[in-house]
Amino acid sequence: MSRSVTNIVVAGLGGQGVLKASDIAAEAAFRSGRDVKKSELHGMSQRGGSVTSDVRYGAEVLSPMVPAGEADFLVVLDADQVEINLPLLRPGGMLIDPARLEGVRLASRKSLNVALLGVLSVSLDLPETAWREAIATHLPERLHAANFAAFEAGRAAAGGHGGSR
Amino acid sequence: MVPQRQLLSGDEAVALAAFDAGVRLGAGYPGTPSTEILEYFAQLGGRAQWSPNEKVALEVGIGAAFARARALVTMKHVGLNVAADPLFTAAYTGVSGALVIVSADDPGMASSQNEQDNRRFAAAAGVPMLEPADSQDAYDYTLLAIEVSERWSIPVLLRMTTRVCHSKTVVRPRAALPAPPEPDFVRDIRGRVMIPSNARPAHRRLRAKLAAIARWNEAEGPRRVTGQGRRLRIVASGVAFAHAREAAPEAAVFQPGMTYPLPVEAIRGFLDGAARRVVIEEGDPCLAEALRAEGIAVEAKPEMYRFGELDVARIRRILAGDTEPEPAPAPATPPRLCPGCPHRAVFEALRDLDCIVSGDIGCYSLGVLPPFEAMDTLVCMGAAVGVGLGMRATLPAEQARRVVSVIGDSTFVHSGITGLVEMVYNPPSTGHLVLILDNGTTAMTGMQEHPGTGRTLDHRPTGKVSFEDLARALGISDVLVVDPTVNPAGFRELVRERLAAGRLSVIIARRNCLLAAGRIKEYEKCDEP
Ligand SMILES: Cc1ncc(C[n+]2csc(CCOP(=O)(O)OP(=O)(O)O)c2C)c(N)n1
Ligand code: SF4
Numbered sequence: 158m159s160r161s162v163t164n165i166v167v168a169g170l171g172g173q174g175v176l177k178a179s180d181i182a183a184e185a186a187f188r189s190g191r192d193v194k195k196s197e198l199h200g201m202s203q204r205g206g207s208v209t210s211d212v213r214y215g216a217e218v219l220s221p222m223v224p225a226g227e228a229d230f231l232v233v234l235d236a237d238q239v240e241i242n243l244p245l246l247r248p249g250g251m252l253i254d255p256a257r258l259e260g261v262r263l264a265s266r267k268s269l270n271v272a273l274l275g276v277l278s279v280s281l282d283l284p285e286t287a288w289r290e291a292i293a294t295h296l297p298e299r300l301h302a303a304n305f306a307a308f309e310a311g312r313a314a315a316g317g318h319g320g321s322r
Numbered sequence: 323m324v325p326q327r328q329l330l331s332g333d334e335a336v337a338l339a340a341f342d343a344g345v346r347l348g349a350g351y352p353g354t355p356s357t358e359i360l361e362y363f364a365q366l367g368g369r370a371q372w373s374p375n376e377k378v379a380l381e382v383g384i385g386a387a388f389a390r391a392r393a394l395v396t397m398k399h400v401g402l403n404v405a406a407d408p409l410f411t412a413a414y415t416g417v418s419g420a421l422v423i424v425s426a427d428d429p430g431m432a433s434s435q436n437e438q439d440n441r442r443f444a445a446a447a448g449v450p451m452l453e454p455a456d457s458q459d460a461y462d463y464t465l466l467a468i469e470v471s472e473r474w475s476i477p478v479l480l481r482m483t484t485r486v487c488h489s490k491t492v493v494r495p496r497a498a499l500p501a502p503p504e505p506d507f508v509r510d511i512r513g514r515v516m517i518p519s520n521a522r523p524a525h526r527r528l529r530a531k532l533a534a535i536a537r538w539n540e541a542e543g544p545r546r547v548t549g550q551g552r553r554l555r556i557v558a559s560g561v562a563f564a565h566a567r568e569a570a571p572e573a574a575v576f577q578p579g580m581t582y583p584l585p586v587e588a589i590r591g592f593l594d595g596a597a598r599r600v601v602i603e604e605g606d607p608c609l610a611e612a613l614r615a616e617g618i619a620v621e622a623k624p625e626m627y628r629f630g631e632l633d634v635a636r637i638r639r640i641l642a643g644d645t646e647p648e649p650a651p652a653p654a655t656p657p658r659l660c661p662g663c664p665h666r667a668v669f670e671a672l673r674d675l676d677c678i679v680s681g682d683i684g685c686y687s688l689g690v691l692p693p694f695e696a697m698d699t700l701v702c703m704g705a706a707v708g709v710g711l712g713m714r715a716t717l718p719a720e721q722a723r724r725v726v727s728v729i730g731d732s733t734f735v736h737s738g739i740t741g742l743v744e745m746v747y748n749p750p751s752t753g754h755l756v757l758i759l760d761n762g763t764t765a766m767t768g769m770q771e772h773p774g775t776g777r778t779l780d781h782r783p784t785g786k787v788s789f790e791d792l793a794r795a796l797g798i799s800d801v802l803v804v805d806p807t808v809n810p811a812g813f814r815e816l817v818r819e820r821l822a823a824g825r826l827s828v829i830i831a832r833r834n835c836l837l838a839a840g841r842i843k844e845y846e847k848c849d850e851p
Contacts, residue, residue: 170655183490187329194456195329196489198432204688206657219568221456221489221561224634241652 162215163281164223167270168242169234171205174270177295178232179210181274184291186214189283196221207238209245230280232273253277261310268300268307275311330493332486335457336394336424337362339464343499346391346419347371349379351736352767353398354433355487356426360396361770364780372770372779375703375736376401380408380423387417387477388514389505392468399427399440400702404737410447412477414524415514416531419502420471422464423449426482429604430631435683435702437629439605444479444582448528450535451479451582452544455563457491463579465499466544472502474531481581483604485561485631536583544579547592554641555596557589557613557620559603562632566602569637581609586616593618600641604632659688664761664833667806668728669694671814675821677726678717680710682738684730685765685835703733707741707756714750722752723821729756732764732772735787745826746796753824755817758789761835762842769838783849793828800827807833 165182169175176197183195197210211223223245231246233239233254246252253276255269263272271292278288292304330338336359340348348363348370350356364370373379376397383395397405402425412421425443428434444451452467454460460482467478512520546563554573558566563577576592578585593599600621601610610622623640626648632640636648659665669689672679673696681687681697682705690697699709710727717725729738738758745754764770771777776786793801800820806813813831820827834842 171657180490183329187327187492192492193329194489194491196485198430198484198488204657204660204685205655207654218491220565220634221485221491222565222633224568238655241654244652 162213162218163230164228165212165230165232165277166209166223166228166242166245167212167232167234168207168209168238168245169270170238171208173208173234174267175208175210175234178234178270178274179212180295181271181288181291182212182277183214184294185278185283185287186212188287188290191215192218194218194221207241209242230277232277234270234273251280258311258314261314263307263310264303268304271304272307272311275308276315277311278308279312279315326495328493328495329490330457330461331358331488331490332454332457332460332482333358333488334362335460335493336464336480336482337366337368338493338495339461340394340422341366341368342495343392343465343468344501345394345468346505347383347386348394348396349373349382350396350424351376351379351401352732352764352770353401353426354767355428355484356396356398356401356424356482357767357770358487359394359424360779363394370779372772374773376405377408380405380412383421383423384408384412384415384417384477386505387419387421387471388415389507390419390503391505392420392502394422394424396424397426398434399425399438400434400436401425402440402443403438403702406443406447409443409449409477411516411521413447413449413528414516414521416475416527417471417477418475418508418510419505420468421477422467422471422480423477424480424482426484426487427605428484430484432484435700437605439608440479440481441581441608442606444481448532449477449479449582450532450580451481452579453481453560453581454486454579455559455561455577456486456489457493459579460486461493461495463544465496466579468499470535474535476528476531476535481560483560489561532583536585539580539583539585540587543585543588545585545588546577546579547574549574552596554598554600555593557593557599557601557609559609562602562604562637565632565634565637569634570641578609584609584612586613586618589613590616590618593620602632602637602640656691657688658691659685660836662836664805664807664831664836665689665759666694667810667813668757668759668831669696670810671806671817672696672726672728674814675818676724677817677821678713678721678724680706680713680725680727682706682729682733683766684733684759685761686728686730686759689728697728704729704737704741706733707738708744710756711741711745711748711750711754714752714754715748719752722750723824725754726817726821727754727756729758730766731758731760731762731774731789732770734758734789735773739792742793742796742798742828746798749826753826755820756828757817758828758830760789760830760832761838762832763835763838765835765838769835769841777845777849781845781848789828789830798826798828800825801830802827803830803832805833806831
């Protein structure tokens with residue numbers, strides 16, 4: 158069954174928007190009518206420690222956790238957190254880290270999480286409208302414009318190359 | 323009408339079910355991973371309130387359920403230790419309305435001081451327990467817990483775990499329960515006044531109820547059975563059910579929704595004739611022990627899997643009989659006190675003065691990490707005061723004089739007050755110093771209000787407990803209130819001076835949590851008439 162399920166892990170440090178990013182990704186899959194499970198531990202997440210969150214979707218998802226070494230996509234918000242999280246990725250899985258946005262100017266560092274979701278979205282089979290609705294659901298209205306822009310910037314940056322590891 | 327799908331965390335699903343069921347009152351004390359239940363219940367429009375601690379929360383819930391209301395009480399696993407006294411006797415009295423007690427366990431200790439398995443409490447107190455595996459179960463079992471509680475007039479434990487509380491899965495709400503009767507006081511002295519002559523028959527009534535519930539659970543209790551092969555049959559509870567299905571797609575898996583009293587005969591039938599029968603459960607081997615006691619031969623996990631959470635990979639290893647040491651997890655970046663956190667000045671002072679610090683639980687527990695390393699003990703909420711006094715009472719005087727008890731504001735209200743009473747009643751000969759770190763919020767669990775903030779769960783003004791008035795009323799004359807961040811060197815000198823004085827002192831270090839400060843200002847603005 159594992160191949161019919163898409164496994165995404167979002168990782169970073171507390172305060173960077175890891176949980177917000179995984180909420181948005183899960184919501185986008187949910188709005189696309191898929192079965193979804195999203196999981197994380199957020200005990201002391203605000204105090205700057207490592208945080209990871211798992212999102213899985215497909216026809217039927219069982220465990221809410223992505224088994225180590227089975228992530229299809231690893232989205233890392235902090236360059237320093239890439240190495241410790243790489244073992245989560247399956248061979249041939251895709252790493253999406255801040256380096257993917259090289260040369261992209263974001264209006265605010267705060268929307269890095271959404272920009273990386275833009276990169277991710279290009280490789281997923283979820284309609285763009287579902288992503289936009291998900292962003293709108295999980296962010297306050299005054300942040301919508303900036304985050305839609307960040308999402309688009311991420312999509313554009315991902316454009317041609319599907320950088321597999 | 324097709325019920326609407328929703329993507330909810332387990333905590334949100336419990337709150338939604340409670341709201342849909344017309345629960346009159348939700349009471350609790352914050353604690354990861356249970357905190358969001360009451361917060362979401364309040365957001366939905368339910369009446370939710372924080373109590374000073376879990377014991378009081380449960381007592382409030384018992385009162386509401388004596389009054390024929392439906393009540394929900396929430397706490398983390400260690401909270402049930404605090405609330406154990408009312409729990410064990412409420413099992414005897416039973417309830418007139420419904421009483422659902424959520425125990426949110428934390429296998430793996432994502433944010434707790436231990437990983438106790440509260441399934442033991444169900445058996446010890448004689449209270450039925452339901453164990454959801456995902457948010458749909460959390461929703462369904464909350465409703466079922468209310469039904470069971472009303473049908474047998476008994477409190478019901480809903481045991482969640484961190485993964486179930488904090489994972490979001492799809493929920494389809496089901497039809498609401500019939501509305502309960504209006505709250506009303508009906509006198510039942512023999513049923514509710516637990517003097518021994520009333521408690522003896524009450525204990526027998528409890529056992530009779532449990533026997534009836536066990537029969538119901540055998541016949542029609544909640545369960546899921548997936549797969550049908552006879553080569554491998556697995557019994558799994560809670561989130562381990564979801565992991566096990568994925569880890570062993572070839573197996574037949576039985577999830578008992580109610581794990582106390584356990585549907586032993588149903589499980590016996592399920593396992594009958596299976597070539598291999600394995601119990602997969604997180605934490606203690608409760609199910610395996612219970613089944614073996616009934617003469618059902620099952621494989622239990624090796625001892626090494628008692629520790630920590632289970633996941634798909636670990637269950638594959640259990641099924642393969644793999645007891646090789648597990649790969650160490652990647653070295654994660656540990657959390658730390660925020661830059662600009664007011665607790666920093668306090669721990670710098672305690673470090674510089676080489677104090678022996680009897681610590682407690684909250685953000686300030688991070689004072690144990692570099693660059694401070696200024697905490698020597700941490701046991702449970704409130705222990706800072708008592709443990710400090712015990713060390714003062716027995717250490718040689720030159721060491722005793724260095725002992726300081728450090729406790730947060732929410733923790734002080736939770737269970738530090740009785741420690742102060744102890745200090746007044748049994749004062750150490752070298753005196754003692756209690757530092758209350760009043761940052762105006764329960765920061766650790768996500769900025770909840772408490773009786774010392776003077777605001778309710780939904781941040782509206784209410785009665786406020788003044789720590790300084792309380793300490794003085796107890797007869798402690800040296801009570802000082804300072805902002806430690808204004809003049810850190812001065813603060814350090816104050817601590818040094820109080821330690822040298824050899825008297826009983828309380829210093830209230832008052833400065834709002836940096837992350838909460840903005841919000842607190844907003845609330846205070848709204849408070850003004
Ligand atoms: C019996 C029990 N209930 C709840 C908790 C969870 N918990 C740990 S510390 C704490 C309160 C922390 O607040 P405070 O003392 O004000 O310190 P702060 O985090 O604000 O620094 C809570 C709710 C617990 N560990 N034990
Ligand atoms: S959340 Fe508040 S109390 Fe906790 S570390 Fe940050 S500033 Fe300090």
